[in-house]
Amino acid sequence: MERKSHIKSIHRQTDNRFLNMYQLKFEDREGKDRDYFFCTRNSDDKLKVRTHDLVSEGICIYAVTKEEHPRLVVEREYRFPVDEMIYQLPAGLIDPGETPGEAAVREMKEETGITFEEYSGGEAFCRRPFFLVPGFSDEPGSAVFGYVTDIGERALESSEWIEVILADKAEVRRILSEEKLSVRAAFLMMQYLAMPDDEPFRFLDCRP
Numbered sequence: 001m002e003r004k005s006h007i008k009s010i011h012r013q014t015d016n017r018f019l020n021m022y023q024l025k026f027e028d029r030e031g032k033d034r035d036y037f038f039c040t041r042n043s044d045d046k047l048k049v050r051t052h053d054l055v056s057e058g059i060c061i062y063a064v065t066k067e068e069h070p071r072l073v074v075e076r077e078y079r080f081p082v083d084e085m086i087y088q089l090p091a092g093l094i095d096p097g098e099t100p101g102e103a104a105v106r107e108m109k110e111e112t113g114i115t116f117e118e119y120s121g122g123e124a125f126c127r128r129p130f131f132l133v134p135g136f137s138d139e140p141g142s143a144v145f146g147y148v149t150d151i152g153e154r155a156l157e158s159s160e161w162i163e164v165i166l167a168d169k170a171e172v173r174r175i176l177s178e179e180k181l182s183v184r185a186a187f188l189m190m191q192y193l194a195m196p197d198d199e200p201f202r203f204l205d206c207r208p
Contacts, residue, residue, distance in 0.1 A: 040138050048138035056129040058141040061090040061104045062188050063116055064200045065148045071166040072192050078161035087181035089188060104144035112164045113154035118146040122204025145201055169193055
């Protein structure tokens with residue numbers, strides 16, 4: 001399918017090390033010149049409006065314990081934009097040269113002290129990159145699935161406030177019912193609740 005761009009020009013608005021705002025000039029369906037703004041972690045030459053590629057920049061980790069009744073690794077982390085502790089699944093950015101699986105192993109150890117073992121079964125498309133909030137940012141991310149194999153010391157940065165919870169189904173149901181949490185964590189928690197204990201990753205097979 002032929003790609004049609006509505007963008008006439010791109011202008012960087014900020015100069016920040018971590019995140020920047022861009023202004024797009026475009027013509028609407030009535031022929032009027034309009035502005036659109038988005039934020040990105042990418043450098044100017046790697047903006048998706050220029051490259052149109054789809055490579056994971058971050059990961060969300062769905063990790064369960066190897067128990068008769070598997071528990072899900074959940075985090076409660078302070079998030080500055082809302083000034084609150086928010087429930088989420090472990091997540092992070094992919095460093096240059098890393099695969100999503102390698103990033104998941106590193107991030108889990110750093111944030112939670114947990115040794116993570118990736119699960120590779122199920123449909124490949126369950127792990128492909130998807131855009132997180134394409135009306136706001138050009139960042140794609142992917143999910144990584146696996147097991148908790150050991151729990152040790154973690155290495156939090158001084159700017160991080162993270163509580164780690166091994167949540168059973170009753171606690172996950174409570175979190176979904178009562179707490180504030182990220183939408184991608186919410187959807188994966190719903191999958192966790194629907195899975196039989198002996199097949200915690202059955203949803204990745206996309207079968208009834």
